[in-house]
Amino acid sequence: MTGIDGKNTQPGPGRHLTVRSTTFNNNFEGIRLKGVDFTEISNSNNFIVPDEIPSGVTPPDLLSDLGRPFGIYSDGSSGLTVADNTFSTVGGTVSEKNYGAILANSSTSAASVEKRNTFTNINIASQAQGNNGNLRIRCNDYNAFQFGIAVTSGMLADQGACPTPPTPLRAISGITWGLV
Numbered sequence: 001m002t003g004i005d006g007k008n009t010q011p012g013p014g015r016h017l018t019v020r021s022t023t024f025n026n027n028f029e030g031i032r033l034k035g036v037d038f039t040e041i042s043n044s045n046n047f048i049v050p051d052e053i054p055s056g057v058t059p060p061d062l063l064s065d066l067g068r069p070f071g072i073y074s075d076g077s078s079g080l081t082v083a084d085n086t087f088s089t090v091g092g093t094v095s096e097k098n099y100g101a102i103l104a105n106s107s108t109s110a111a112s113v114e115k116r117n118t119f120t121n122i123n124i125a126s127q128a129q130g131n132n133g134n135l136r137i138r139c140n141d142y143n144a145f146q147f148g149i150a151v152t153s154g155m156l157a158d159q160g161a162c163p164t165p166p167t168p169l170r171a172i173s174g175i176t177w178g179l180v
Contacts, residue, residue, distance in 0.1 A: 080103065087117065
């Protein structure tokens, strides 16, 4: 039930993925990356993430006890670009059990960026965990969500100042927050 599973067991140049203009429809795991540096996930990928994993299906061991569907999960992949994608939920109602993009330890050697993505009806749209000191979350649209950005461990660098003058729906780094 995984769309793409990328693992890098031997670091070195040229070990990366490029994913463009692809639809991941009802995959429990859209894209799962482990140590795949300089990956680009961009240009109109569409992630339609289920609300939950059906009973009888073993949760993915990558996320241990999490057992919840996601569009992208990346751990230890530096220089990652996630841009110009759409994340939504099967059924069109706000989910309580899925994730858009989970970025863990994404800034160990090169800056990573998540930008210009649209998240609609996703439980946690953007989750950062671990070493993400160089991660930049910019100009995403968050519409009908439980949590737009969650930092569950580690730190996330200052993402920039509010635009001048600030507006109620545009708070940091050009991010748009939709009303629930």
